[in-house]
Amino acid sequence: MCNELIIKSLIEIISGFRKIVIVSHVNPDGDALGSSLALYYYIKKLGADPVVIIPNDYPSFYAWMPGIKDVIVYDKDTVRATRIMSEAELFCFLDFNVVSRTGLMHNDLCHFNKIPKILIDHHIGADSTQYVACYSKTDVSSTSEMVAEVIKYHGFDKYLDDNIATNILVGMITDTGSFSHSIFKNTFSICGEIISRTKVNYKEIHQNIYDNSTENRLRLLGFLINDRMTILNEYNTAYIYASKSDLEKFNYQIGDTEGVVNYPLSISNVKMSVFITEKQGCIRLSFRSKGDFSVNDLTRKHFDGGGHLNAAGGTLECSLEEAIEKLISILPEYKEELNK
Numbered sequence: 001m002c003n004e005l006i007i008k009s010l011i012e013i014i015s016g017f018r019k020i021v022i023v024s025h026v027n028p029d030g031d032a033l034g035s036s037l038a039l040y041y042y043i044k045k046l047g048a049d050p051v052v053i054i055p056n057d058y059p060s061f062y063a064w065m066p067g068i069k070d071v072i073v074y075d076k077d078t079v080r081a082t083r084i085m086s087e088a089e090l091f092c093f094l095d096f097n098v099v100s101r102t103g104l105m106h107n108d109l110c111h112f113n114k115i116p117k118i119l120i121d122h123h124i125g126a127d128s129t130q131y132v133a134c135y136s137k138t139d140v141s142s143t144s145e146m147v148a149e150v151i152k153y154h155g156f157d158k159y160l161d162d163n164i165a166t167n168i169l170v171g172m173i174t175d176t177g178s179f180s181h182s183i184f185k186n187t188f189s190i191c192g193e194i195i196s197r198t199k200v201n202y203k204e205i206h207q208n209i210y211d212n213s214t215e216n217r218l219r220l221l222g223f224l225i226n227d228r229m230t231i232l233n234e235y236n237t238a239y240i241y242a243s244k245s246d247l248e249k250f251n252y253q254i255g256d257t258e259g260v261v262n263y264p265l266s267i268s269n270v271k272m273s274v275f276i277t278e279k280q281g282c283i284r285l286s287f288r289s290k291g292d293f294s295v296n297d298l299t300r301k302h303f304d305g306g307g308h309l310n311a312a313g314g315t316l317e318c319s320l321e322e323a324i325e326k327l328i329s330i331l332p333e334y335k336e337e338l339n340k
């Protein structure tokens with residue numbers, strides 16, 4: 001089905017329900033929140049009753065986003081979240097395509113498998129059979145841009161407002177690293193259209209996202225780059241690790257390590273960067289790459305993960321040391337490709 005037909009059917013389906021629950025992924029980022037909240041405001045304009053539920057809390061530097069105070073955080077408000085989900089007539093899954101990405105919500109969501117679901121997502125590998133409408137593509141900056149396309153199809157004149165515009169821009173800015181990567185053919189034009197049609201202040205949105213850190217966060221970044229980064233020139237690869245005690249020392253708050261993985265890519269020969277964090281009970285690995293080296297393929301094969309060509313993640317159930325060993329052990333397989 002072509003995009004226009006999918007968008008048309010999405011709008012028809014969404015318009016047919018009242019109690020709509022929007023769900024995004026664990027450790028929600030700017031795109032998860034931005035796309036969910038943009039869709040939330042749009043659905044409200046259609047006269048329905050949407051609720052956004054996220055698996056766990058968002059970083060405090062997103063606390064200014066329009067509508068975010070109405071978001072229900074599942075692991076803080078489980079009883080209420082479960083009640084709302086049990087009354088849902090439609091679920092909208094945004095910015096993920098494997099239900100396990102909803103973390104602790106996964107089990108609950110499995111109980112509601114008879115309730116229709118739609119998907120809007122830009123990651124590789126969506127299973128369209130699970131959804132009454134599935135809008136999945138990878139040649140787009142973000143899920144927020146896809147939500148913008150849906151609203152544009154229905155009519156920016158009627159439905160676009162400052163709240164929707166702000167949320168879409170947060171998703172597009174953060175998923176493109178301030179428009180430095182993941183740019184596709186409509187990215188700038190849709191962004192420009194949103195800015196010119198509304199009163200949003202782009203500079204202010206950018207500052208709210210990036211100039212809104214704590215001192216601890218910046219000092220943690222400095223420490224990780226100085227003391228925890230290793231460059232493996234033979235493989236044009238860099239990795240940074242953070243142990244639980246490293247994070248505790250800097251009074252780690254959720255979101256504080258967002259973006260750390262990107263810094264090693266600023267070294268000219270580094271083609272792949274990996275950030276390895278010790279989490280409760282598992283090791284989280286976040287991958288970034290330059291050019292056509294696919295960290296999506298690599299994480300799928302070795303780290304039970306996936307994502308995009310140049311940005312992907314995975315997990316391991318082992319110690320931090322073992323995770324680093326595992327990473328180093330698979331590099332010879334990619335040596336040639338990383339040295340191209």
Ligand SMILES: [Mn+2]
Nearest residue numbers: 031095143175
């Ligand atoms: Mn995204």
